[in-house]
């Protein structure tokens with residue numbers, strides 16, 4: 001019987017052959033890639049790949065080897081494609097019109113819209129990003145803010161995308177798909193909620209609490225201690241504060257910022273009522289121009305892929321192969337297709353980076369759809 005050393009020696013010989021054949025195969029892929037650059041033929045040829053998989057699995061005897069050789073050739077072909085995308089990018093064949101790189105945002109005198117009303121956290125985020133004296137106005141909903149950008153009545157919108165306690169703002173993800181607007185910046189501000197009501201209100205007079213749904217979630221422990229209060233969701237924390245002021249009813253209170261309470265003449269009955277003391281929200285800055293800052297370092301993408309085993313894995317392989325760091329992934333249901341999802345992915349990088357271009361070239365060809373939501 002052979003010793004372990006002898007078996008390993010034989011294995012090394014086989015592996016050397018595999019490595020040599022791999023090099024030859026990639027060299028051929030490269031030549032085919034050069035042909036594709038010249039002729040404009042698409043990189044991915046699904047029919048050819050299907051036939052190849054059938055052919056190689058047909059050479060295996062048992063199911064175990066069939067499955068293994070299929071996976072091996074799927075990987076080989078995927079690597080071959082990535083090499084070809086690289087060649088296409090080097091040849092400047094980038095596909096759809098790229099974003100335009102700018103040195104800075106044209107923020108001087110720009111009109112900035114935020115959702116809510118006077119005193120909203122979105123207003124605080126707007127002033128944090130564009131400065132206290134920026135030219136801002138508010139609309140009631142996220143949708144109206146996106147519409148204002150699309151039709152040009154505002155140059156930028158500042159909208160919440162994610163809270164550190166409650167997670168993603170789902171509606172914003174859906175609106176980013178629906179509207180042809182682009183993310184050009186982001187800013188994070190602390191969210192410290194209070195329970196506020198008309199001046200002189202006593203705790204035991206309160207029957208109803210108004211706020212934005214996520215803000216009620218962020219203060220869930222405090223609100224559970226007052227389980228008899230009815231919790232009512234409205235569009236915005238500052239709108240809740242305004243409602244309590246306008247209706248002059250001491251059985252009502254709002255979960256809102258101290259600033260919103262002050263703006264709307266309410267008294268803070270309890271401060272810092274959030275479950276998490278470090279609670280903060282990330283806001284995005286959106287515009288209707290296809291631009292990105294030249295020093296931008298984060299890219300947001302939206303990808304849809306065929307609903308089959310391994311498709312997410314293949315999609316993510318473009319980031320791995322190009323050494324791109326994925327920092328976030330969210331999924332949202334696709335309307336009209338029950339239990340199918342689109343993925344929102346953030347990666348580190350700039351649209352001018354070769355690695356980013358390679359990954360995007362590959363995703364664009366292999367995914368059902370790809371949208372670059374912004375580079376900021």
Ligand SMILES: C=C(O[C@@H]1C=C(C(=O)O)C=C[C@H]1O)C(=O)O
Pocket residue numbers: 029032043044045046048049052076077078080081084
């Ligand atoms: C190499 C080619 O490009 C791609 C890679 C393939 C492979 O590695 O076998 C097959 C088909 C294409 O999707 C080709 O078109 O032949």
